[in-house]
Amino acid sequence: MSKGYFGAFGGAYIPEILHETFAQLTLAYETARADEAFWRHYIELMRNYSGRPTPLTFAENLSLAHGKRRIYIKREDLNQTGAHKANNVMGQGLLVRRMGKTRVIAETGAGQHGVATATMAARLGLACTIYMGAKDVARQRPNVFWMEQLGATVIPVTSGSQTLKDAVNEAMRDWVGSMDNTHYVLGTACGAHPFPEMVSWFQSVIGQEARVQILEQEGRLPDHVYACVGGGSNAMGIFQGFLEDPQVELIGVEAGGLGLAGHNHASRIASGKSTVGIAQGYKTCFLQDEDGQMRDTHSVAAGLDYVGVSPILADLHQQGRVRFEAATDVEVVEALKRMVKSEGIIPALESSHAVAGALRELPQLKEDAVVIINLSGRGDKDIFTIAEALGDAKWKTYIQERAAIYAAEQGERS
Amino acid sequence: MSRKSALEGHIKDKLQQQDILLMSHIVLGYPSLQANREVIRAMVAGGVDLMELQIPFSEPIADGPTIARANQAALDGGFKVREGLAFIREVVAAFNIPFLIMTYTNILMAYGVERFIDEVADIGVKGLIIPDLPLEQAQAAIEQCRAKGMDWIGLMTPTSVDERLGKIGAAADGFVYCVARRGVTGSKTSFDEHVGAFMHRCRQATPVPLAVGFGVRSAEDVDYLKGKAEIAVVGSAALDLFDQAGAAALEPFFRGLRG
Numbered sequence: 124m125s126k127g128y129f130g131a132f133g134g135a136y137i138p139e140i141l142h143e144t145f146a147q148l149t150l151a152y153e154t155a156r157a158d159e160a161f162w163r164h165y166i167e168l169m170r171n172y173s174g175r176p177t178p179l180t181f182a183e184n185l186s187l188a189h190g191k192r193r194i195y196i197k198r199e200d201l202n203q204t205g206a207h208k209a210n211n212v213m214g215q216g217l218l219v220r221r222m223g224k225t226r227v228i229a230e231t232g233a234g235q236h237g238v239a240t241a242t243m244a245a246r247l248g249l250a251c252t253i254y255m256g257a258k259d260v261a262r263q264r265p266n267v268f269w270m271e272q273l274g275a276t277v278i279p280v281t282s283g284s285q286t287l288k289d290a291v292n293e294a295m296r297d298w299v300g301s302m303d304n305t306h307y308v309l310g311t312a313c314g315a316h317p318f319p320e321m322v323s324w325f326q327s328v329i330g331q332e333a334r335v336q337i338l339e340q341e342g343r344l345p346d347h348v349y350a351c352v353g354g355g356s357n358a359m360g361i362f363q364g365f366l367e368d369p370q371v372e373l374i375g376v377e378a379g380g381l382g383l384a385g386h387n388h389a390s391r392i393a394s395g396k397s398t399v400g401i402a403q404g405y406k407t408c409f410l411q412d413e414d415g416q417m418r419d420t421h422s423v424a425a426g427l428d429y430v431g432v433s434p435i436l437a438d439l440h441q442q443g444r445v446r447f448e449a450a451t452d453v454e455v456v457e458a459l460k461r462m463v464k465s466e467g468i469i470p471a472l473e474s475s476h477a478v479a480g481a482l483r484e485l486p487q488l489k490e491d492a493v494v495i496i497n498l499s500g501r502g503d504k505d506i507f508t509i510a511e512a513l514g515d516a517k518w519k520t521y522i523q524e525r526a527a528i529y530a531a532e533q534g535e536r537s
Numbered sequence: 538m539s540r541k542s543a544l545e546g547h548i549k550d551k552l553q554q555q556d557i558l559l560m561s562h563i564v565l566g567y568p569s570l571q572a573n574r575e576v577i578r579a580m581v582a583g584g585v586d587l588m589e590l591q592i593p594f595s596e597p598i599a600d601g602p603t604i605a606r607a608n609q610a611a612l613d614g615g616f617k618v619r620e621g622l623a624f625i626r627e628v629v630a631a632f633n634i635p636f637l638i639m640t641y642t643n644i645l646m647a648y649g650v651e652r653f654i655d656e657v658a659d660i661g662v663k664g665l666i667i668p669d670l671p672l673e674q675a676q677a678a679i680e681q682c683r684a685k686g687m688d689w690i691g692l693m694t695p696t697s698v699d700e701r702l703g704k705i706g707a708a709a710d711g712f713v714y715c716v717a718r719r720g721v722t723g724s725k726t727s728f729d730e731h732v733g734a735f736m737h738r739c740r741q742a743t744p745v746p747l748a749v750g751f752g753v754r755s756a757e758d759v760d761y762l763k764g765k766a767e768i769a770v771v772g773s774a775a776l777d778l779f780d781q782a783g784a785a786a787l788e789p790f791f792r793g794l795r796g
């Protein structure tokens with residue numbers, strides 16, 4: 124099979140102007156991959172900077188509520204900046220050093236990848252521009268605030284649906300003119316070759332750790348592993364630890380949004396409503412209309428609100444290795460509440476999709492099942508969205524009071 | 538290998554009478570197919586020799602802000618590929634210049650690549666420009682276009698190394714589209730010795746005529762390209778002018794570009 128393809132998916136469908144840039148990136152990646160010292164350096168950096176290995180936490184109360192079933196949480200929320208995104212950006216940061224570039228750009232949906240990239244840029248001394256859909260800027264202000272504090276320029280993208288896919292397009296446009304000194308830190312296991320493979324490689328640290336940890340703690344492999352799927356990087360990260368173990372079932376949970384009946388979701392595979400297409404540089408399953416135009420998607424979680432999916436996951440699904448499910452916004456908020464109350468862990472809305480998928484199925488799993496849920500990130504960033512979804516009256520009063528103070532301040536100044 | 542393309546013959550014939558040809562670009566459905574009719578009429582009256590008709594796509598990654606916005610507006614206005622093809626059939630019959638289709642791979646895929654190429658060739662479209670389908674991925678489509686007497690227009694860029702220019706040049710039919718600078722469509726290019734040196738590299742790489750686009754906005758730009766290229770491509774500049782002044786302004790604009 125030709126390079127960069129996974130079954131029928133993948134490839135590099137890029138404008139000619141980027142041909143050499145991709146050739147250089149592929150070479151840098153392949154050389155790094157063949158160099159054991161590079162990976163050791165990466166692991167060392169993640170240990171000292173990002174608190175790796177992240178724990179595999181036994182969820183005692185959730186487990187007790189489900190008989191003899193044993194539930195573990197892989198704590199990617201404990202990474203530097205609070206999500207698995209740190210793994211990918213630090214890895215690409217080391218590659219940027221190898222390539223001698225001085226500026227990075229990135230797209231971001233939830234803002235987690237933007238914050239992670241801005242952090243990496245601050246640490247490695249790189250200039251940084253982040254593209255973010257205007258709609259996502261509005262719903263993820265805390266992350267925008269941090270990106271700007273970290274020294275990044277955040278550009279709200281007002282084209283298209285003003286979400287993640289449009290941010291990807293703008294970042295590509297920037298790169299087409301800036302590739303001499305700029306690296307595009309793609310945030311997930313999507314896009315043109317070598318991104319899906321490279322991002323999955325950096326994220327594989329999650330699965331490698333989880334495998335060792337579960338063997339240590341349980342003395343055996345898990346029966347089921349759940350992960351949420353936006354582009355698919357955290358899912359690829361944990362799944363890779365168990366791909367060669369056919370007895371371990373791998374489950375990807377997509378955004379079911381308002382339900383799979385209409386188009387207000389971002390479920391590419393579980394909905395059965397996507398078709399194979401080529402966009403944003405690669406071939407995969409996209410939510411598109413008969414003409415091949417991408418549809419607007421919806422999720423309460425900005426990070427899952429994307430029209431495409433990793434070509435590697437699309438292939439693993441086709442091979443029957445990964446099962447796909449979707450969780451609705453309502454289920455996700457319930458799952459989040461449950462995780463907070465019963466384990467004292469605050470998951471991101473994205474990660475709560477994995478929790479929702481697992482909670483829904485737990486009662487049906489065999490009695491002594493061992494389950495791992497990949498908790499891709501923490502929920503602090505979602506405080507506005509979550510408080511709104513929960514209709515928390517005290518939070519609303521607090522926001523109104525702050526708003527009144529700011530309005531008064533402005534009144535005094537003018 | 539050296540197959541004589543009808544389009545190439547046409548370009549060479551025209552060059553007997555004028556020192557450079559003009560190619561314009563429009564986004565179908567922006568702001569409406571009716572407006573497209575008026576724009577095409579004005580452009581042809583202004584002396585445009587060839588025209589690129591862009592079928593809008595929701596993810597136009599190779600286009601700059603002006604054209605990307607027009608793509609989005611056309612789709613928001615309800616543009617459908619089928620109606621676009623009917624419109625193309627109409628203008629190919631109505632105007633006596635070669636038309637080319639510019640669009641993205643996914644539009645062809647959704648329609649069925651083979652069916653798309655067959656249909657547009659039968660309509661009389663002379664070439665296809667698909668910026669997100671690199672040479673390596675395009676082989677089957679190129680063969681099919683050749684079999685139908687239509688040209689697959691390759692792209693050369695300043696970042697393409699000589700070896701790659703050679704490959705693109707060897708596979709080229711009709712003409713090659715040379716991207717004058719790094720970056721997407723729309724912004725200003727300074728037509729200077731960098732462009733000149735790049736054109737020279739393109740010339741070494743292929744015997745077919747060269748078209749130069751990305752940032753051609755004025756009679757001076759076109760003048761600079763005379764003797765270096767066979768075709769000057771004007772896209773965003775015409776779109777900007779249309780937005781400000783309407784279709785009627787396009788005829789004198791293109792007439793003026795000839796200097």
Ligand SMILES: Cc1ncc(COP(=O)(O)O)c(C=O)c1O
Nearest residue numbers: 235353354355356357426473500
């Ligand atoms: C916390 C968190 N989890 C998951 C995702 C989804 O991305 P992926 O599917 O690549 O893991 C995001 C994306 O922003 C995120 O912020």
